[in-house]
Amino acid sequence: MSSDNIILVGFMATGKSHVARIISRATGRQAADLDEEIVRRAAKPIHQIFSDDGEAVFRAMERHAAFSLCEGEDKIIAAGGGAFAQESTRKVLLDNGTVFCLTASPETIYYRISRGSISAAVRPMLAGGDPLERIRQLLLERAAAYDLAHHSIPTDDRTPEQVADENPADLSNRNPANRIPDSSGCWETNTNDDPGEPRWLKLTLRRPYIILGEATRSLRIGG
Numbered sequence: 001m002s003s004d005n006i007i008l009v010g011f012m013a014t015g016k017s018h019v020a021r022i023i024s025r026a027t028g029r030q031a032a033d034l035d036e037e038i039v040r041r042a043a044k045p046i047h048q049i050f051s052d053d054g055e056a057v058f059r060a061m062e063r064h065a066a067f068s069l070c071e072g073e074d075k076i077i078a079a080g081g082g083a084f085a086q087e088s089t090r091k092v093l094l095d096n097g098t099v100f101c102l103t104a105s106p107e108t109i110y111y112r113i114s115r116g117s118i119s120a121a122v123r124p125m126l127a128g129g130d131p132l133e134r135i136r137q138l139l140l141e142r143a144a145a146y147d148l149a150h151h152s153i154p155t156d157d158r159t160p161e162q163v164a165d166e167n168p169a170d171l172s173n174r175n176p177a178n179r180i181p182d183s184s185g186c187w188e189t190n191t192n193d194d195p196g197e198p199r200w201l202k203l204t205l206r207r208p209y210i211i212l213g214e215a216t217r218s219l220r221i222g223g
Contacts, residue, residue, distance in 0.1 A: 005075045005097030009149055011139060012081035012123065013112040014102035018160035020078040026164070027076075035080045037065040046080075050124035058124075063089045070096035082125060082138075085145040094148070101149035102163065106136045108156045 006023065008016040017033050024031035035046060038061050042049050049058045062080060066089050069077050077097065083089050084101070093099055104112075110132045113123070126134050146152070155163050 004073045005070060005077055007077045007079060007093050007097040007099045008102060009079045009084040009093065009099055010081070010102035010146065011104065011109055011135070011142070012125075013109045013116065014081075014104045014155050015160045015163060016078040016102055019102065019164050020076045022160055022164040024076045029074045029076050030072075031076045031078070032069045033078045034062065034065055034069060034083055035078075037069055038062055038080075041065065047124050055124070059086055059089070062086065063092065066092045082142070084149065085142040090145060090148065094150075098151070099149040101146045101152045102155050103146070103152055104155045106132060106139060109135050109139075 006029070008020055010016055017035075020031045020033065023029065038049070038058070039045060042061060044052070046058065049061070059082075062083055063086065066079065066083065069075065070092060075097075077093075079089075079093060084093060084099070113126075113131065125138060128134075153163060
């Protein structure tokens with residue numbers, strides 16, 4: 001397992017897979033998509049896994065696929081919208097990379113889904129009822145889990161290219177820039193923080209620094 005992976009989490013339609021591909025092309029790192037890996041293993045689409053086997057089976061497949069994708073080093077991994085809300089899967093992701101949560105408002109998410117090639121009707125977690133209200137409900141349910149990501153990146157009014165090439169100083173972290181999680185996952189003050197460094201991409205728990213933003217063109221690993 002590796003702590004050098006970059007892992008993108010967040011709700012559906014926040015651009016995780018697209019941003020992962022952009023960063024992959026810019027840095028030469030391998031891009032991996034958790035949902036695509038599940039589909040490959042199951043040999044059927046996700047909505048069919050839900051209908052045929054149920055959500056519990058899907059989440060178990062998701063956990064095993066996450067563990068597998070985290071093997072190796074220097075990957076850009078895009079996780080499914082609900083993956084980080086599952087405690088066991090979340091632990092795998094947090095332990096094996098730096099986790100960035102891509103965020104968007106319910107209205108932005110609904111707009112993107114309504115204009116996308118995959119409608120809300122075939123998204124299992126949005127099945128039944130008003131899709132916008134379901135998005136709001138799920139975001140509320142998952143908020144505490146998403147807050148556990150190492151960094152949070154807003155995507156409203158931004159293209160995937162802009163998100164991948166964002167200026168770190170303009171990003172809004174949910175977690176204070178001068179705090180790092182201790183070994184138990186709790187947040188403590190980082191007294192060694194250097195205010196001159198782009199802290200939003202500082203890897204935690206003795207990991208090296210990775211600079212993205214305008215430096216997606218010049219990935220730097222090392223102290």
